Amino acid sequence: MSDKSLTRNATDKILVLKDLVIHYETDEEVVEAVNGIELELEKGKVLGLVGETGAGKTTTALGIMGLLPPKVGHVVQGSIWLEGEDLLRKTEKEMRSVRGKRISMIFQDPMTALNPVKTVGDQIAEVVLLHNHCSKAEAMKRAQDMLAMVGIVPERYKEYPHQFSGGMKQRIVIAIALACEPDLLIADEPTTALDVTIQAQILDMMRKLQKDKGTSMILITHDLGVVAEMCDDVAVMYAGQIVEYGPLEEVFDHPKHPYTRALYKSIPSLDKDVERLHVIPGLVPDPANLPAYCSFYERCQEKCDKCREFEPWAVEAAPGHVAKCIQYTPEWPQDVKKGGEE
Amino acid sequence: MVKYIIKRLLLLIPIILGVSAIIFTLKTLTPGDPARQILGNDATEEQIQAKRDELGLNDPAIVQYFRYIGGIVHGDFGKSYRTGEPVISEILPRLGTSAIITLGAVAIGAFVGVLLGILSALKKYTWVDSLVLVISMFFQSVPEFVVALVLIMIFAVNLHVLPATGIDSIKGYILPMATIGLASVANYTRITRSSMLEVLSEDYIRTARAKGQTEGNITFHHALRNAMIPVAQSIGTNIGNSIGGGMVIETVFGIPGVGKYIVDSITQRNYPSVLGGALIIAIVLTVINLIVDVSFVMIDPRLKTTIISGSSKKAPKKAAA
Numbered sequence: 145m146s147d148k149s150l151t152r153n154a155t156d157k158i159l160v161l162k163d164l165v166i167h168y169e170t171d172e173e174v175v176e177a178v179n180g181i182e183l184e185l186e187k188g189k190v191l192g193l194v195g196e197t198g199a200g201k202t203t204t205a206l207g208i209m210g211l212l213p214p215k216v217g218h219v220v221q222g223s224i225w226l227e228g229e230d231l232l233r234k235t236e237k238e239m240r241s242v243r244g245k246r247i248s249m250i251f252q253d254p255m256t257a258l259n260p261v262k263t264v265g266d267q268i269a270e271v272v273l274l275h276n277h278c279s280k281a282e283a284m285k286r287a288q289d290m291l292a293m294v295g296i297v298p299e300r301y302k303e304y305p306h307q308f309s310g311g312m313k314q315r316i317v318i319a320i321a322l323a324c325e326p327d328l329l330i331a332d333e334p335t336t337a338l339d340v341t342i343q344a345q346i347l348d349m350m351r352k353l354q355k356d357k358g359t360s361m362i363l364i365t366h367d368l369g370v371v372a373e374m375c376d377d378v379a380v381m382y383a384g385q386i387v388e389y390g391p392l393e394e395v396f397d398h399p400k401h402p403y404t405r406a407l408y409k410s411i412p413s414l415d416k417d418v419e420r421l422h423v424i425p426g427l428v429p430d431p432a433n434l435p436a437y438c439s440f441y442e443r444c445q446e447k448c449d450k451c452r453e454f455e456p457w458a459v460e461a462a463p464g465h466v467a468k469c470i471q472y473t474p475e476w477p478q479d480v481k482k483g484g485e486e
Numbered sequence: 487m488v489k490y491i492i493k494r495l496l497l498l499i500p501i502i503l504g505v506s507a508i509i510f511t512l513k514t515l516t517p518g519d520p521a522r523q524i525l526g527n528d529a530t531e532e533q534i535q536a537k538r539d540e541l542g543l544n545d546p547a548i549v550q551y552f553r554y555i556g557g558i559v560h561g562d563f564g565k566s567y568r569t570g571e572p573v574i575s576e577i578l579p580r581l582g583t584s585a586i587i588t589l590g591a592v593a594i595g596a597f598v599g600v601l602l603g604i605l606s607a608l609k610k611y612t613w614v615d616s617l618v619l620v621i622s623m624f625f626q627s628v629p630e631f632v633v634a635l636v637l638i639m640i641f642a643v644n645l646h647v648l649p650a651t652g653i654d655s656i657k658g659y660i661l662p663m664a665t666i667g668l669a670s671v672a673n674y675t676r677i678t679r680s681s682m683l684e685v686l687s688e689d690y691i692r693t694a695r696a697k698g699q700t701e702g703n704i705t706f707h708h709a710l711r712n713a714m715i716p717v718a719q720s721i722g723t724n725i726g727n728s729i730g731g732g733m734v735i736e737t738v739f740g741i742p743g744v745g746k747y748i749v750d751s752i753t754q755r756n757y758p759s760v761l762g763g764a765l766i767i768a769i770v771l772t773v774i775n776l777i778v779d780v781s782f783v784m785i786d787p788r789l790k791t792t793i794i795s796g797s798s799k800k801a802p803k804k805a806a807a
Binding site: 209211239240241242243244245248249251253256257258259260261262270271274275304306317320321 | 688689690692693694695696697698699700708711712785786787788
């Protein structure tokens with residue numbers, strides 16, 4: 145597909161990733177963190193990016209933000225389109241005006257995401273001052289409004305991060321991210337570091353703010369429950385690839401990829417009494433040494449010999465529902481049972 | 487906070503007792519008779535005995551010690567054997583001179599050190615980093631009096647821009663300050679570099695980048711203040727070292743400060759002056775350490791809670807005069 149046609153198609157799409165490949169290169173090895181991701185996010189929608197630790201979720205997010213670790217992290221190929229503009233062609237200066245203003249990011253650990261020696265008011269006002277022509281007093285006013293919006297008494301803007309609890313810190317981080325009303329919000333495991341009761345509060349708040357402002361959102365998580373609560377679409381990542389992608393109900397009710405099916409099996413159930421929880425056998429392949437065939441092969445319960453021969457490509461297994469597995473291609477041997485048929 | 491300051495000031499009592507006890511012991515163990523030193527070689531045995539009685543030198547050392555401590559409580563640090571003037575009135579005017587030189591030295595050392603530290607952190611593992619390391623290690627390993635002599639050679643003897651000795655003009659302060667300051671550059675550079683590298687990899691730096699902040703503002707507004715906490719903590723210790731360095735350097739440059747006063751007094755067996763000088767430096771150093779500790783609160787708001795509750799704070803280091 146040429147760039148031109150993509151731009152034309154991308155009008156209702158806030159974010160389009162085309163064949164994105166990201167490597168971490170050190171003297172010893174090359175870590176293939178993200179391998180040819182294709183992703184589209186419609187305006188106002190919430191996309192859940194699910195996967196195990198090390199699947200490349202955070203790397204994808206940092207790649208979109210242009211915040212890959214300097215010198216080590218490289219976008220090797222592909223493109224990142226934000227409302228028809230290629231972010232990878234932008235200069236560092238242009239990217240700075242995108243970050244915080246058009247794309248914001250919420251990080252995993254609120255305990256360390258805030259500068260300990262600056263007041264929370266200053267830290268919210270900072271992003272306002274960077275992207276708006278306004279006075280310090282106006283920015284401070286905006287900071288207080290944002291605090292109120294995330295449910296913190298605005299008078300506490302003069303306090304320092306250590307004077308807030310973990311859940312409140314995450315609210316402040318969210319306030320910073322939303323202060324300039326970004327078009328796209330990337331939330332990288334926003335509730336992982338919080339305890340369960342606070343998780344629910346934060347998620348409720350995020351969903352409400354997202355609906356009110358119509359912000360598009362990528363929610364990175366390994367918690368399928370959170371995805372079910374929050375998302376419109378789901379992308380399942382494994383070893384730097386999106387192995388399954390589709391609308392929430394489709395993916396949850398009719399998972400197409402063997403990995404997704406195995407993931408669902410491993411969710412503990414409240415109704416069933418089981419001796420041992422189901423686990424996916426084996427380990428995620430070493431990203432510095434990925435196989436030339438399907439990267440899930442070693443752990444797959446539904447594999448056949450054909451799977452070792454080449455790397456699977458993305459197939460539309462159902463309308464709008466894509467899976468990277470040869471079960472849905474004519475390559476699949478007729479005599480082998482498919483995983484989905486039971 | 488007030489409670490904390492009072493508690494720290496009370497620590498002065500054991501420090502004064504300790505420092506004076508050590509110097510008193512040294513005094514009793516050192517050979518040489520102050521009375522003979524004062525009266526000269528021509529004095530008769532009777533004259534010397536009379537002088538010893540007058541100075542109280544015939545009493546047991548422990549009696550002399552407590553007499554001395556009793557005096558300190560009343561602000562009396564004894565009289566100089568040489569001039570007969572109260573020690574305190576001889577030291578106080580010199581204290582100002584020494585304070586200017588020490589603070590100037592600390593300022594130069596900290597400024598150059600922090601700057602080099604930031605530079606080598608931002609350019610880590612490049613030739614800039616290595617060059618900074620070599621320069622700062624050079625000034626740390628070469629003795630201060632050698633640096634002093636080299637600086638005198640360059641700026642006084644060859645270029646004639648700065649005086650070699652004395653502090654008749656303001657220019658006279660520059661070389662001694664620079665000499666003492668350069669010795670501490672390596673210390674600040676090392677601390678700043680490692681602290682800066684640590685801070686720059688913190689999550690809140692990534693948060694600042696995600697806001698669209700410029701690298702310059704990230705370095706100086708977000709990272710530097712956090713990185714300065716260990717640097718500030720080392721300033722207290724460093725002032726102690728600079729005072730120690732000042733003793734030698736004041737002598738090299740012929741500056742009438744406390745350091746030169748103590749060094750001269752030692753050679754003259756002028757014990758009240760040595761004791762008084764050492765004690766006053768100890769007190770000054772304790773107070774400076776307290777000021778440094780209290781000023782951390784301004785850099786790091788998290789400390790406010792620990793300082794108010796007064797927990798787990800180390801006692802300041804004593805002056806090793």
